[in-house]
Structure formats: C-alpha cells, structure tokens
Amino acid sequence: MLNYEAIDIPFNHRHTCWFCGEPSNAAVNFPSRPSAVLAHTPLQLPACQECKTIASSCVTDSVWDLQLQVTNALMKRYAKHLGIGVNWTKQELAETQLEGTSFKGFTDSAWMMYEIAKGRVDFSGWPLALNGVPLDIIDDSYGFEFDGARFINFQTAVDFYQKSESLNKHLFDELVALLGQKQLAYALRIARLYPSITKRQAEKVLAEIALQQSDKDAIFRDNSQTSPLLAVKAVCVEDVREVNIHGETAQPKAIVWVMSRNIRTLAQLQQCEDAFFDEHEHLGGVIAFQLYHGVQLYLEARQDINWCEQDDPNQPLWLGE
Ligand SMILES: [Zn+2]
Known part of the structure; x- marks a missing residue:
C-alpha cells in the first residue's frame, strides 16, 4: 500500500475536482500501483466521482498524462454537448426557441450542457504542492494540440471532431x-x-x-527551382504580344500582370484570382473577366510544350531571353 499525501487545495478550489473543476466528493490516488520511475510522493487528488472512475482505468506513471487521459475521456463522452458550441451560437439557440416549440426542451438546456462540458474539459487543475512546497513535476505527456485543445494523439482529435460535429x-x-x-x-x-x-x-x-x-x-x-523565368519580372507591356487561342484573346496587359508575378500555372493563377480582380475591377466586371479568362486560356495552352515553342509569340519572354 502506497503512502498517499493529499495535495494542497487553494481556498477558491475547496471541494473541487482537480481534473474537471466540478464539485468533488471523492479522491484519486496516484499512482494506482507502485511505480519504479515515479520521482515524487504518491499523491491524493480531489476528484468528482466521474473523473475518479475514469482515472481508475488509466495506467500511467505521469500525473500529467493521467490528467490528459481523463480530460480526453470527458471530451469523448461529452463530444455531442461540446459540438453544440461549434454548431450554434447562444443567440441562434435562443432564436430557435422563439420560432417553434418542438425545439424548446432542447434549446433550454443545450447551451447549459455545452457550457458545463466546455468548462470541465478546459479546466486544468491548479499547481501541485504538498504542505506548501510546490511539486515541480515535469510534464512529459505527449499530446496533439489543436485549436486550444490538447488531445492524447492526432487520431483522438479526429475522432472527437467527427463525433462532436457529426x-x-x-x-x-x-x-x-x-x-x-x-x-x-x-x-x-x-x-x-x-x-x-x-x-x-x-x-x-x-x-x-x-x-x-x-x-x-x-x-x-x-x-x-532556381528559375530563369525570374528574369521576366522586368517585362513591359510593349514587348508582349497578344495571343489568340481558339478565337479568344489574351491581352498584353493581363499577360504582363501574370508574367510579372511569375505565375506560370493555372493553379497559381487561381490563387491570385482575387488580386487580379481587385486590380482590374476599375475596368468594369465584364472586361476584368475577359482579361482573366484570356490569361486562363493562355496558361492552359502553355501546358503543352510544343504549343509554347511553336505558337506562343511570347515564348522568348517566358524563357527570360
Ligand atoms: Zn471531475
């Protein structure tokens, strides 16, 4: 039998579960069995009945890992409640309540359930100390952190989001x-x-x-790649010739815009779509669109190397010549 010592409890946390912040009426003894690697006094942590039950099935030599495992078990158990806060805002829930009656029972308690669950999984205990002496136990637990939450691992996070948000x-x-x-x-x-x-x-x-x-x-x-095309950055509109592709035209000024940004693929162009329209919208939506569509066709045609070499009048510019 190990000699457990009760951890110090700050005044504002009297009767509080160290794991989840709910009222405590039980205690978790850590470690549950003698450990060869444990470097500190065995601890007795105040806990609620639920966290105590969860903790009893966790096997670990690290109190921080135990905390992480308990929190993750709570997240898994209350995933649906936690999802309420992602899928709804308090106001939306309130509005739903006004509109109909079928939701009433749900909306009355839903936000409260979310807040309770969120408060519990966000609670991170208080600093560990014994008889006024702080316990400097290194947190060696490994976790995957995402969006302010800490998960045992990546897959736990994936499972959590899948479940909480359906x-x-x-x-x-x-x-x-x-x-x-x-x-x-x-x-x-x-x-x-x-x-x-x-x-x-x-x-x-x-x-x-x-x-x-x-x-x-x-x-x-x-x-x-160290690209020779970087040279085209200095290209000016007089040097660029318009290009006809299947009866449509890529205009020199649009081509220059694209060349000077070193945009060479459709995907790159797509990423700069907003910037293109921002800069050309003063010409009017239709013209801006025609300009964009022209260079789109142009870059599409340029995917064919033979076309570039035989039919692109601007090929030397692309090559930085
Ligand atoms: Zn608890």
Whole structure:
C-alpha cells in the first residue's frame, strides 16, 4: 500500500475536482500501483466521482498524462454537448426557441450542457504542492494540440471532431488521410461544408482536393527551382504580344500582370484570382473577366510544350531571353 499525501487545495478550489473543476466528493490516488520511475510522493487528488472512475482505468506513471487521459475521456463522452458550441451560437439557440416549440426542451438546456462540458474539459487543475512546497513535476505527456485543445494523439482529435460535429465519417477520414496532420483545419473546413453527403459526392470532393494538393506540390517544386523565368519580372507591356487561342484573346496587359508575378500555372493563377480582380475591377466586371479568362486560356495552352515553342509569340519572354 502506497503512502498517499493529499495535495494542497487553494481556498477558491475547496471541494473541487482537480481534473474537471466540478464539485468533488471523492479522491484519486496516484499512482494506482507502485511505480519504479515515479520521482515524487504518491499523491491524493480531489476528484468528482466521474473523473475518479475514469482515472481508475488509466495506467500511467505521469500525473500529467493521467490528467490528459481523463480530460480526453470527458471530451469523448461529452463530444455531442461540446459540438453544440461549434454548431450554434447562444443567440441562434435562443432564436430557435422563439420560432417553434418542438425545439424548446432542447434549446433550454443545450447551451447549459455545452457550457458545463466546455468548462470541465478546459479546466486544468491548479499547481501541485504538498504542505506548501510546490511539486515541480515535469510534464512529459505527449499530446496533439489543436485549436486550444490538447488531445492524447492526432487520431483522438479526429475522432472527437467527427463525433462532436457529426461530420460525415467517410469524407472526413479520407480528407484527413489526404491532407495530413498539418492541414487538419483545412480538412475540418471542408468536412463542415458537407455534413450529409452521398458517397459518390464525397468521392468527387475528394478527387478535387487530391488534385488541388498535387497542384500545390507542383507549385512548391516550381518555386523551389532556381528559375530563369525570374528574369521576366522586368517585362513591359510593349514587348508582349497578344495571343489568340481558339478565337479568344489574351491581352498584353493581363499577360504582363501574370508574367510579372511569375505565375506560370493555372493553379497559381487561381490563387491570385482575387488580386487580379481587385486590380482590374476599375475596368468594369465584364472586361476584368475577359482579361482573366484570356490569361486562363493562355496558361492552359502553355501546358503543352510544343504549343509554347511553336505558337506562343511570347515564348522568348517566358524563357527570360
Ligand atoms: Zn471531475
């Protein structure tokens, strides 16, 4: 039997669960069994019954890891409640209540349930001390952090968002696989757009994203090359000739705009679409669109190297000659 010592409890946290901030009427003994690696006195932490139950099934040598595991278990358990705050604002909920009666029971308590759950998972205890001596226990727990929340790992985060926001599981899982850990925010943004999507529609969206990703990789490769095309930055409109593609025209001034920004692919152009229209809108929407459409066709034609060499009057400029 280990000799547990009760941690210090600040006055404002009397009767508070160290894990979730709810009223405590129980205690968690940590570690639950003797540990060879533990460098501090075994601790008795005040806890609510729910956190105590969760903690009893966690096996770990780190009190910080235990805290992370308990919080994540709460997040998993209350994912639906936590999702309310993502899907609704307090005001929207209040308005729904005014409109009809069928929602009433839900809206009356929904925001409260969200606030309670959010308060619990955001609570991070208080500094550990024994008899007035602070315990400097290094936080060695590994977690994946996203949007202010800390998850045991990346997959836990994915599962949490899927459940809390009722995201389409197939779409979200595939997006995550495609976009990876670093682009979770992007995967979430897309998945939120299509909460109920058929499998076929999902495949279409995924194909688009896959294409976008490969374009992005291509841009990265393009930009990482030391390109002779950097020389075209100094190009002036008199040197550029208009280009006709299937009866449509790419205008010199639009071509210069594109060349001077070192834009060489459609994907790059697309990324600068807003900037293009901002700069040309004074010409009127139709003309701005024609200019844009012209360079779009031009860059599309330039994907064909033979065309560039044989039919592009501006080829020397692109080559920086
Ligand atoms: Zn608790």
